[in-house]
Amino acid sequence: xxxxxHGNPINIDWRSLPSCSVNISSFxxxxxxxxxxxxxxxHPPYEYERSSSPGPSHVINEDNNVDLETDLAHNCVTxxxxxxxxxxxxxxxxxxxxxxxxxNQYINVIxxxxxxxxxxxxxxxxxxxxxxxxxxxxxxxxxxxAFVVELHKRFSRLQRDWxxxxxxxxAVSTGTVYVGSAGNxxxxxxxxxxxxxxxxxxxxxxxHMLGATSVATEATVTRCSEAFLFRxxxxxxxxxxxxxxxxxxxLLGEKLNVELNDKYLSEYNEGFHRFASGDYEGAKNxxxxxxxxxxxxxxGKRVWSLCSSPSRSSSPYCRxxxxxxxxxxxx
Numbered sequence: 627x628x629x630x631x632h633g634n635p636i637n638i639d640w641r642s643l644p645s646c647s648v649n650i651s652s653f654x655x656x657x658x659x660x661x662x663x664x665x666x667x668x669h670p671p672y673e674y675e676r677s678s679s680p681g682p683s684h685v686i687n688e689d690n691n692v693d694l695e696t697d698l699a700h701n702c703v704t705x706x707x708x709x710x711x712x713x714x715x716x717x718x719x720x721x722x723x724x725x726x727x728x729x730n731q732y733i734n735v736i737x738x739x740x741x742x743x744x745x746x747x748x749x750x751x752x753x754x755x756x757x758x759x760x761x762x763x764x765x766x767x768x769x770x771x772a773f774v775v776e777l778h779k780r781f782s783r784l785q786r787d788w789x790x791x792x793x794x795x796x797a798v799s800t801g802t803v804y805v806g807s808a809g810n811x812x813x814x815x816x817x818x819x820x821x822x823x824x825x826x827x828x829x830x831x832x833x834h835m836l837g838a839t840s841v842a843t844e845a846t847v848t849r850c851s852e853a854f855l856f857r858x859x860x861x862x863x864x865x866x867x868x869x870x871x872x873x874x875x876x877l878l879g880e881k882l883n884v885e886l887n888d889k890y891l892s893e894y895n896e897g898f899h900r901f902a903s904g905d906y907e908g909a910k911n912x913x914x915x916x917x918x919x920x921x922x923x924x925x926g927k928r929v930w931s932l933c934s935s936p937s938r939s940s941s942p943y944c945r946x947x948x949x950x951x952x953x954x955x956x957x
Contacts, residue, residue, distance in 0.1 A: 698806040698817070703759045704770040704798065704846060705822055706743070707830040708736070708777070711793045713751035720788075728788060735784055739776040741769055746818055754826070756818065759805045767800050767849035774798060774840050775854075775879055797829035798842040798877065800849060825864065828947045829874065836860060837924050840877040847875045855881045857891055858898045859925050862945045871944050873902065876925065893919075894926060904942040906933040 710716075710732075717725050729750060736745065736753060742763045747754035755773070757766035774796050781794045801822025808817050825843065833841040838859060847856045856875040863871045878884050897912030913930040920926060932943060 698804040698808065698819070700802060701758055701805055702766075702800070702802045703805065703818075703822065704757045704766040704800045705746075705759075705803075705818070705826045706755045706770050706774060707797045707799075707826040708753045708755070709795045709797075709830040709834065710751035711795055711834045713792055716790055716792045717750075728790075731784060731787075732781075735780045736777065739773055739780060741773060742766075743770065743773060746816060752827075752830070754818070754823075756805070759803075759818065767798075767846050768853055770798055770800075771842070771846070771850050771854045771877060772880075774877060775883075778839060793834070794839065795830060795834040796840045796877075797826045797833055798840070798846050799823075799826035799829065800843065800845040801825075821864075825947070828864070829862075832860075832862075832874075832947065836874075837928070838876045842875050842877050844872050844875070853880060855879060855884050855891075857894060857925070858902070859929070860945055861902050861943055862947050864947050871942075894923075897926075898929060901929055901933055902942060909933045 716728075720728065733745070733748065733753070736755065740755060742761060743755045743757045744760050745753060746756045746759060755770075757763045757770050757773075763769060777796070778794065785792065799822045801820060803818050803820030803822050805818050806816070807814055809815055822843075822845075829841055829843070833839070836859060841859070842850075842856060850856075855878040857878060858873045859876045860874040861871055862874050863869070893912050894916045897909045897916060899909075900906075900912065901909035910930060910933045913926055913933070917923065917926050917930065
């Protein structure tokens with residue numbers, strides 16, 4: 627007979643129970659129905675108290691099952707969502723034998739440059755990492771951006787080793803979320819709950835659509851602008867708050883290691899500012915000057931084409947992100 631103790635099944639032999647109310651000698655070889663056994667409890671009734679120390683506490687719910695309860699921390703964190711574009715096609719090509727090796731090497735690349743960050747979610751081609759979510763990290767926005775820059779360098783080597791067209795697209799978001807473990811004794815998981823997590827999951831596939839390898843929200847950019855170079859590439863709003871707009875930035879790299887700088891980007895930035903405010907003709911003039919210098923810049927050409935669209939109205943441009951329920955989990 628099986629009885630659950632602390633959520634785990636244990637075996638109890640009915641013949642070995644000393645206080646069994648049924649006369650065992652009256653049986654031949656067939657044991658009685660379990661409902662007729664008045665077996666003793668193997669130990670005193672469960673008594674769980676809420677613990678003041680960190681970690682889960684145990685309580686008995688209405689169904690007499692053991693639940694875990696934890697206090698979720700309310701932290702300002704920086705989250706990085708990594709998405710592999712073209713992964714599904716690549717998975718079909720390499721097959722079930724080689725695919726686990728690729729994923730193993732991919733997660734090794736991620737963990738090798740995490741530093742104080744931790745992986746919060748791993749689902750094949752979608753990985754979310756966080757800083758200041760588990761262990762304290764005061765400089766979490768800068769550390770997350772440094773991770774993204776290093777990750778792209780190491781992932782390019784992985785691409786060459788596997789000769790794969792799979793492309794890595796990354797989104798970075800900073801904000802306050804609830805973090806911690808929650809669930810019951812049998813199903814327990816680490817959760818990240820909040821707008822920053824929802825947005826970073828939505829922005830990761832959007833970065834692929836915009837043709838940017840790494841994008842970041844304003845909340846991240848304002849904390850990292852001294853060490854890293856960013857430029858605005860889009861204006862977005864969420865379906866949960868359609869009237870709240872925010873600018874999406876492209877992470878170009880560390881300021882010391884990129885050819886561009888704030889001075890060279892001034893014409894592009896001014897053109898984008900006019901585009902975001904609805905002055906499309908003024909934006910085209912500045913972006914045209916920028917494209918004369920950098921004619922192959924895909925973001926400059928994309929924003930210029932948005933200004934020139936025949937369907938463009940006089941109202942300021944804004945892209946609506948999909949509902950969080952529609953965020954794709956696969957590329």
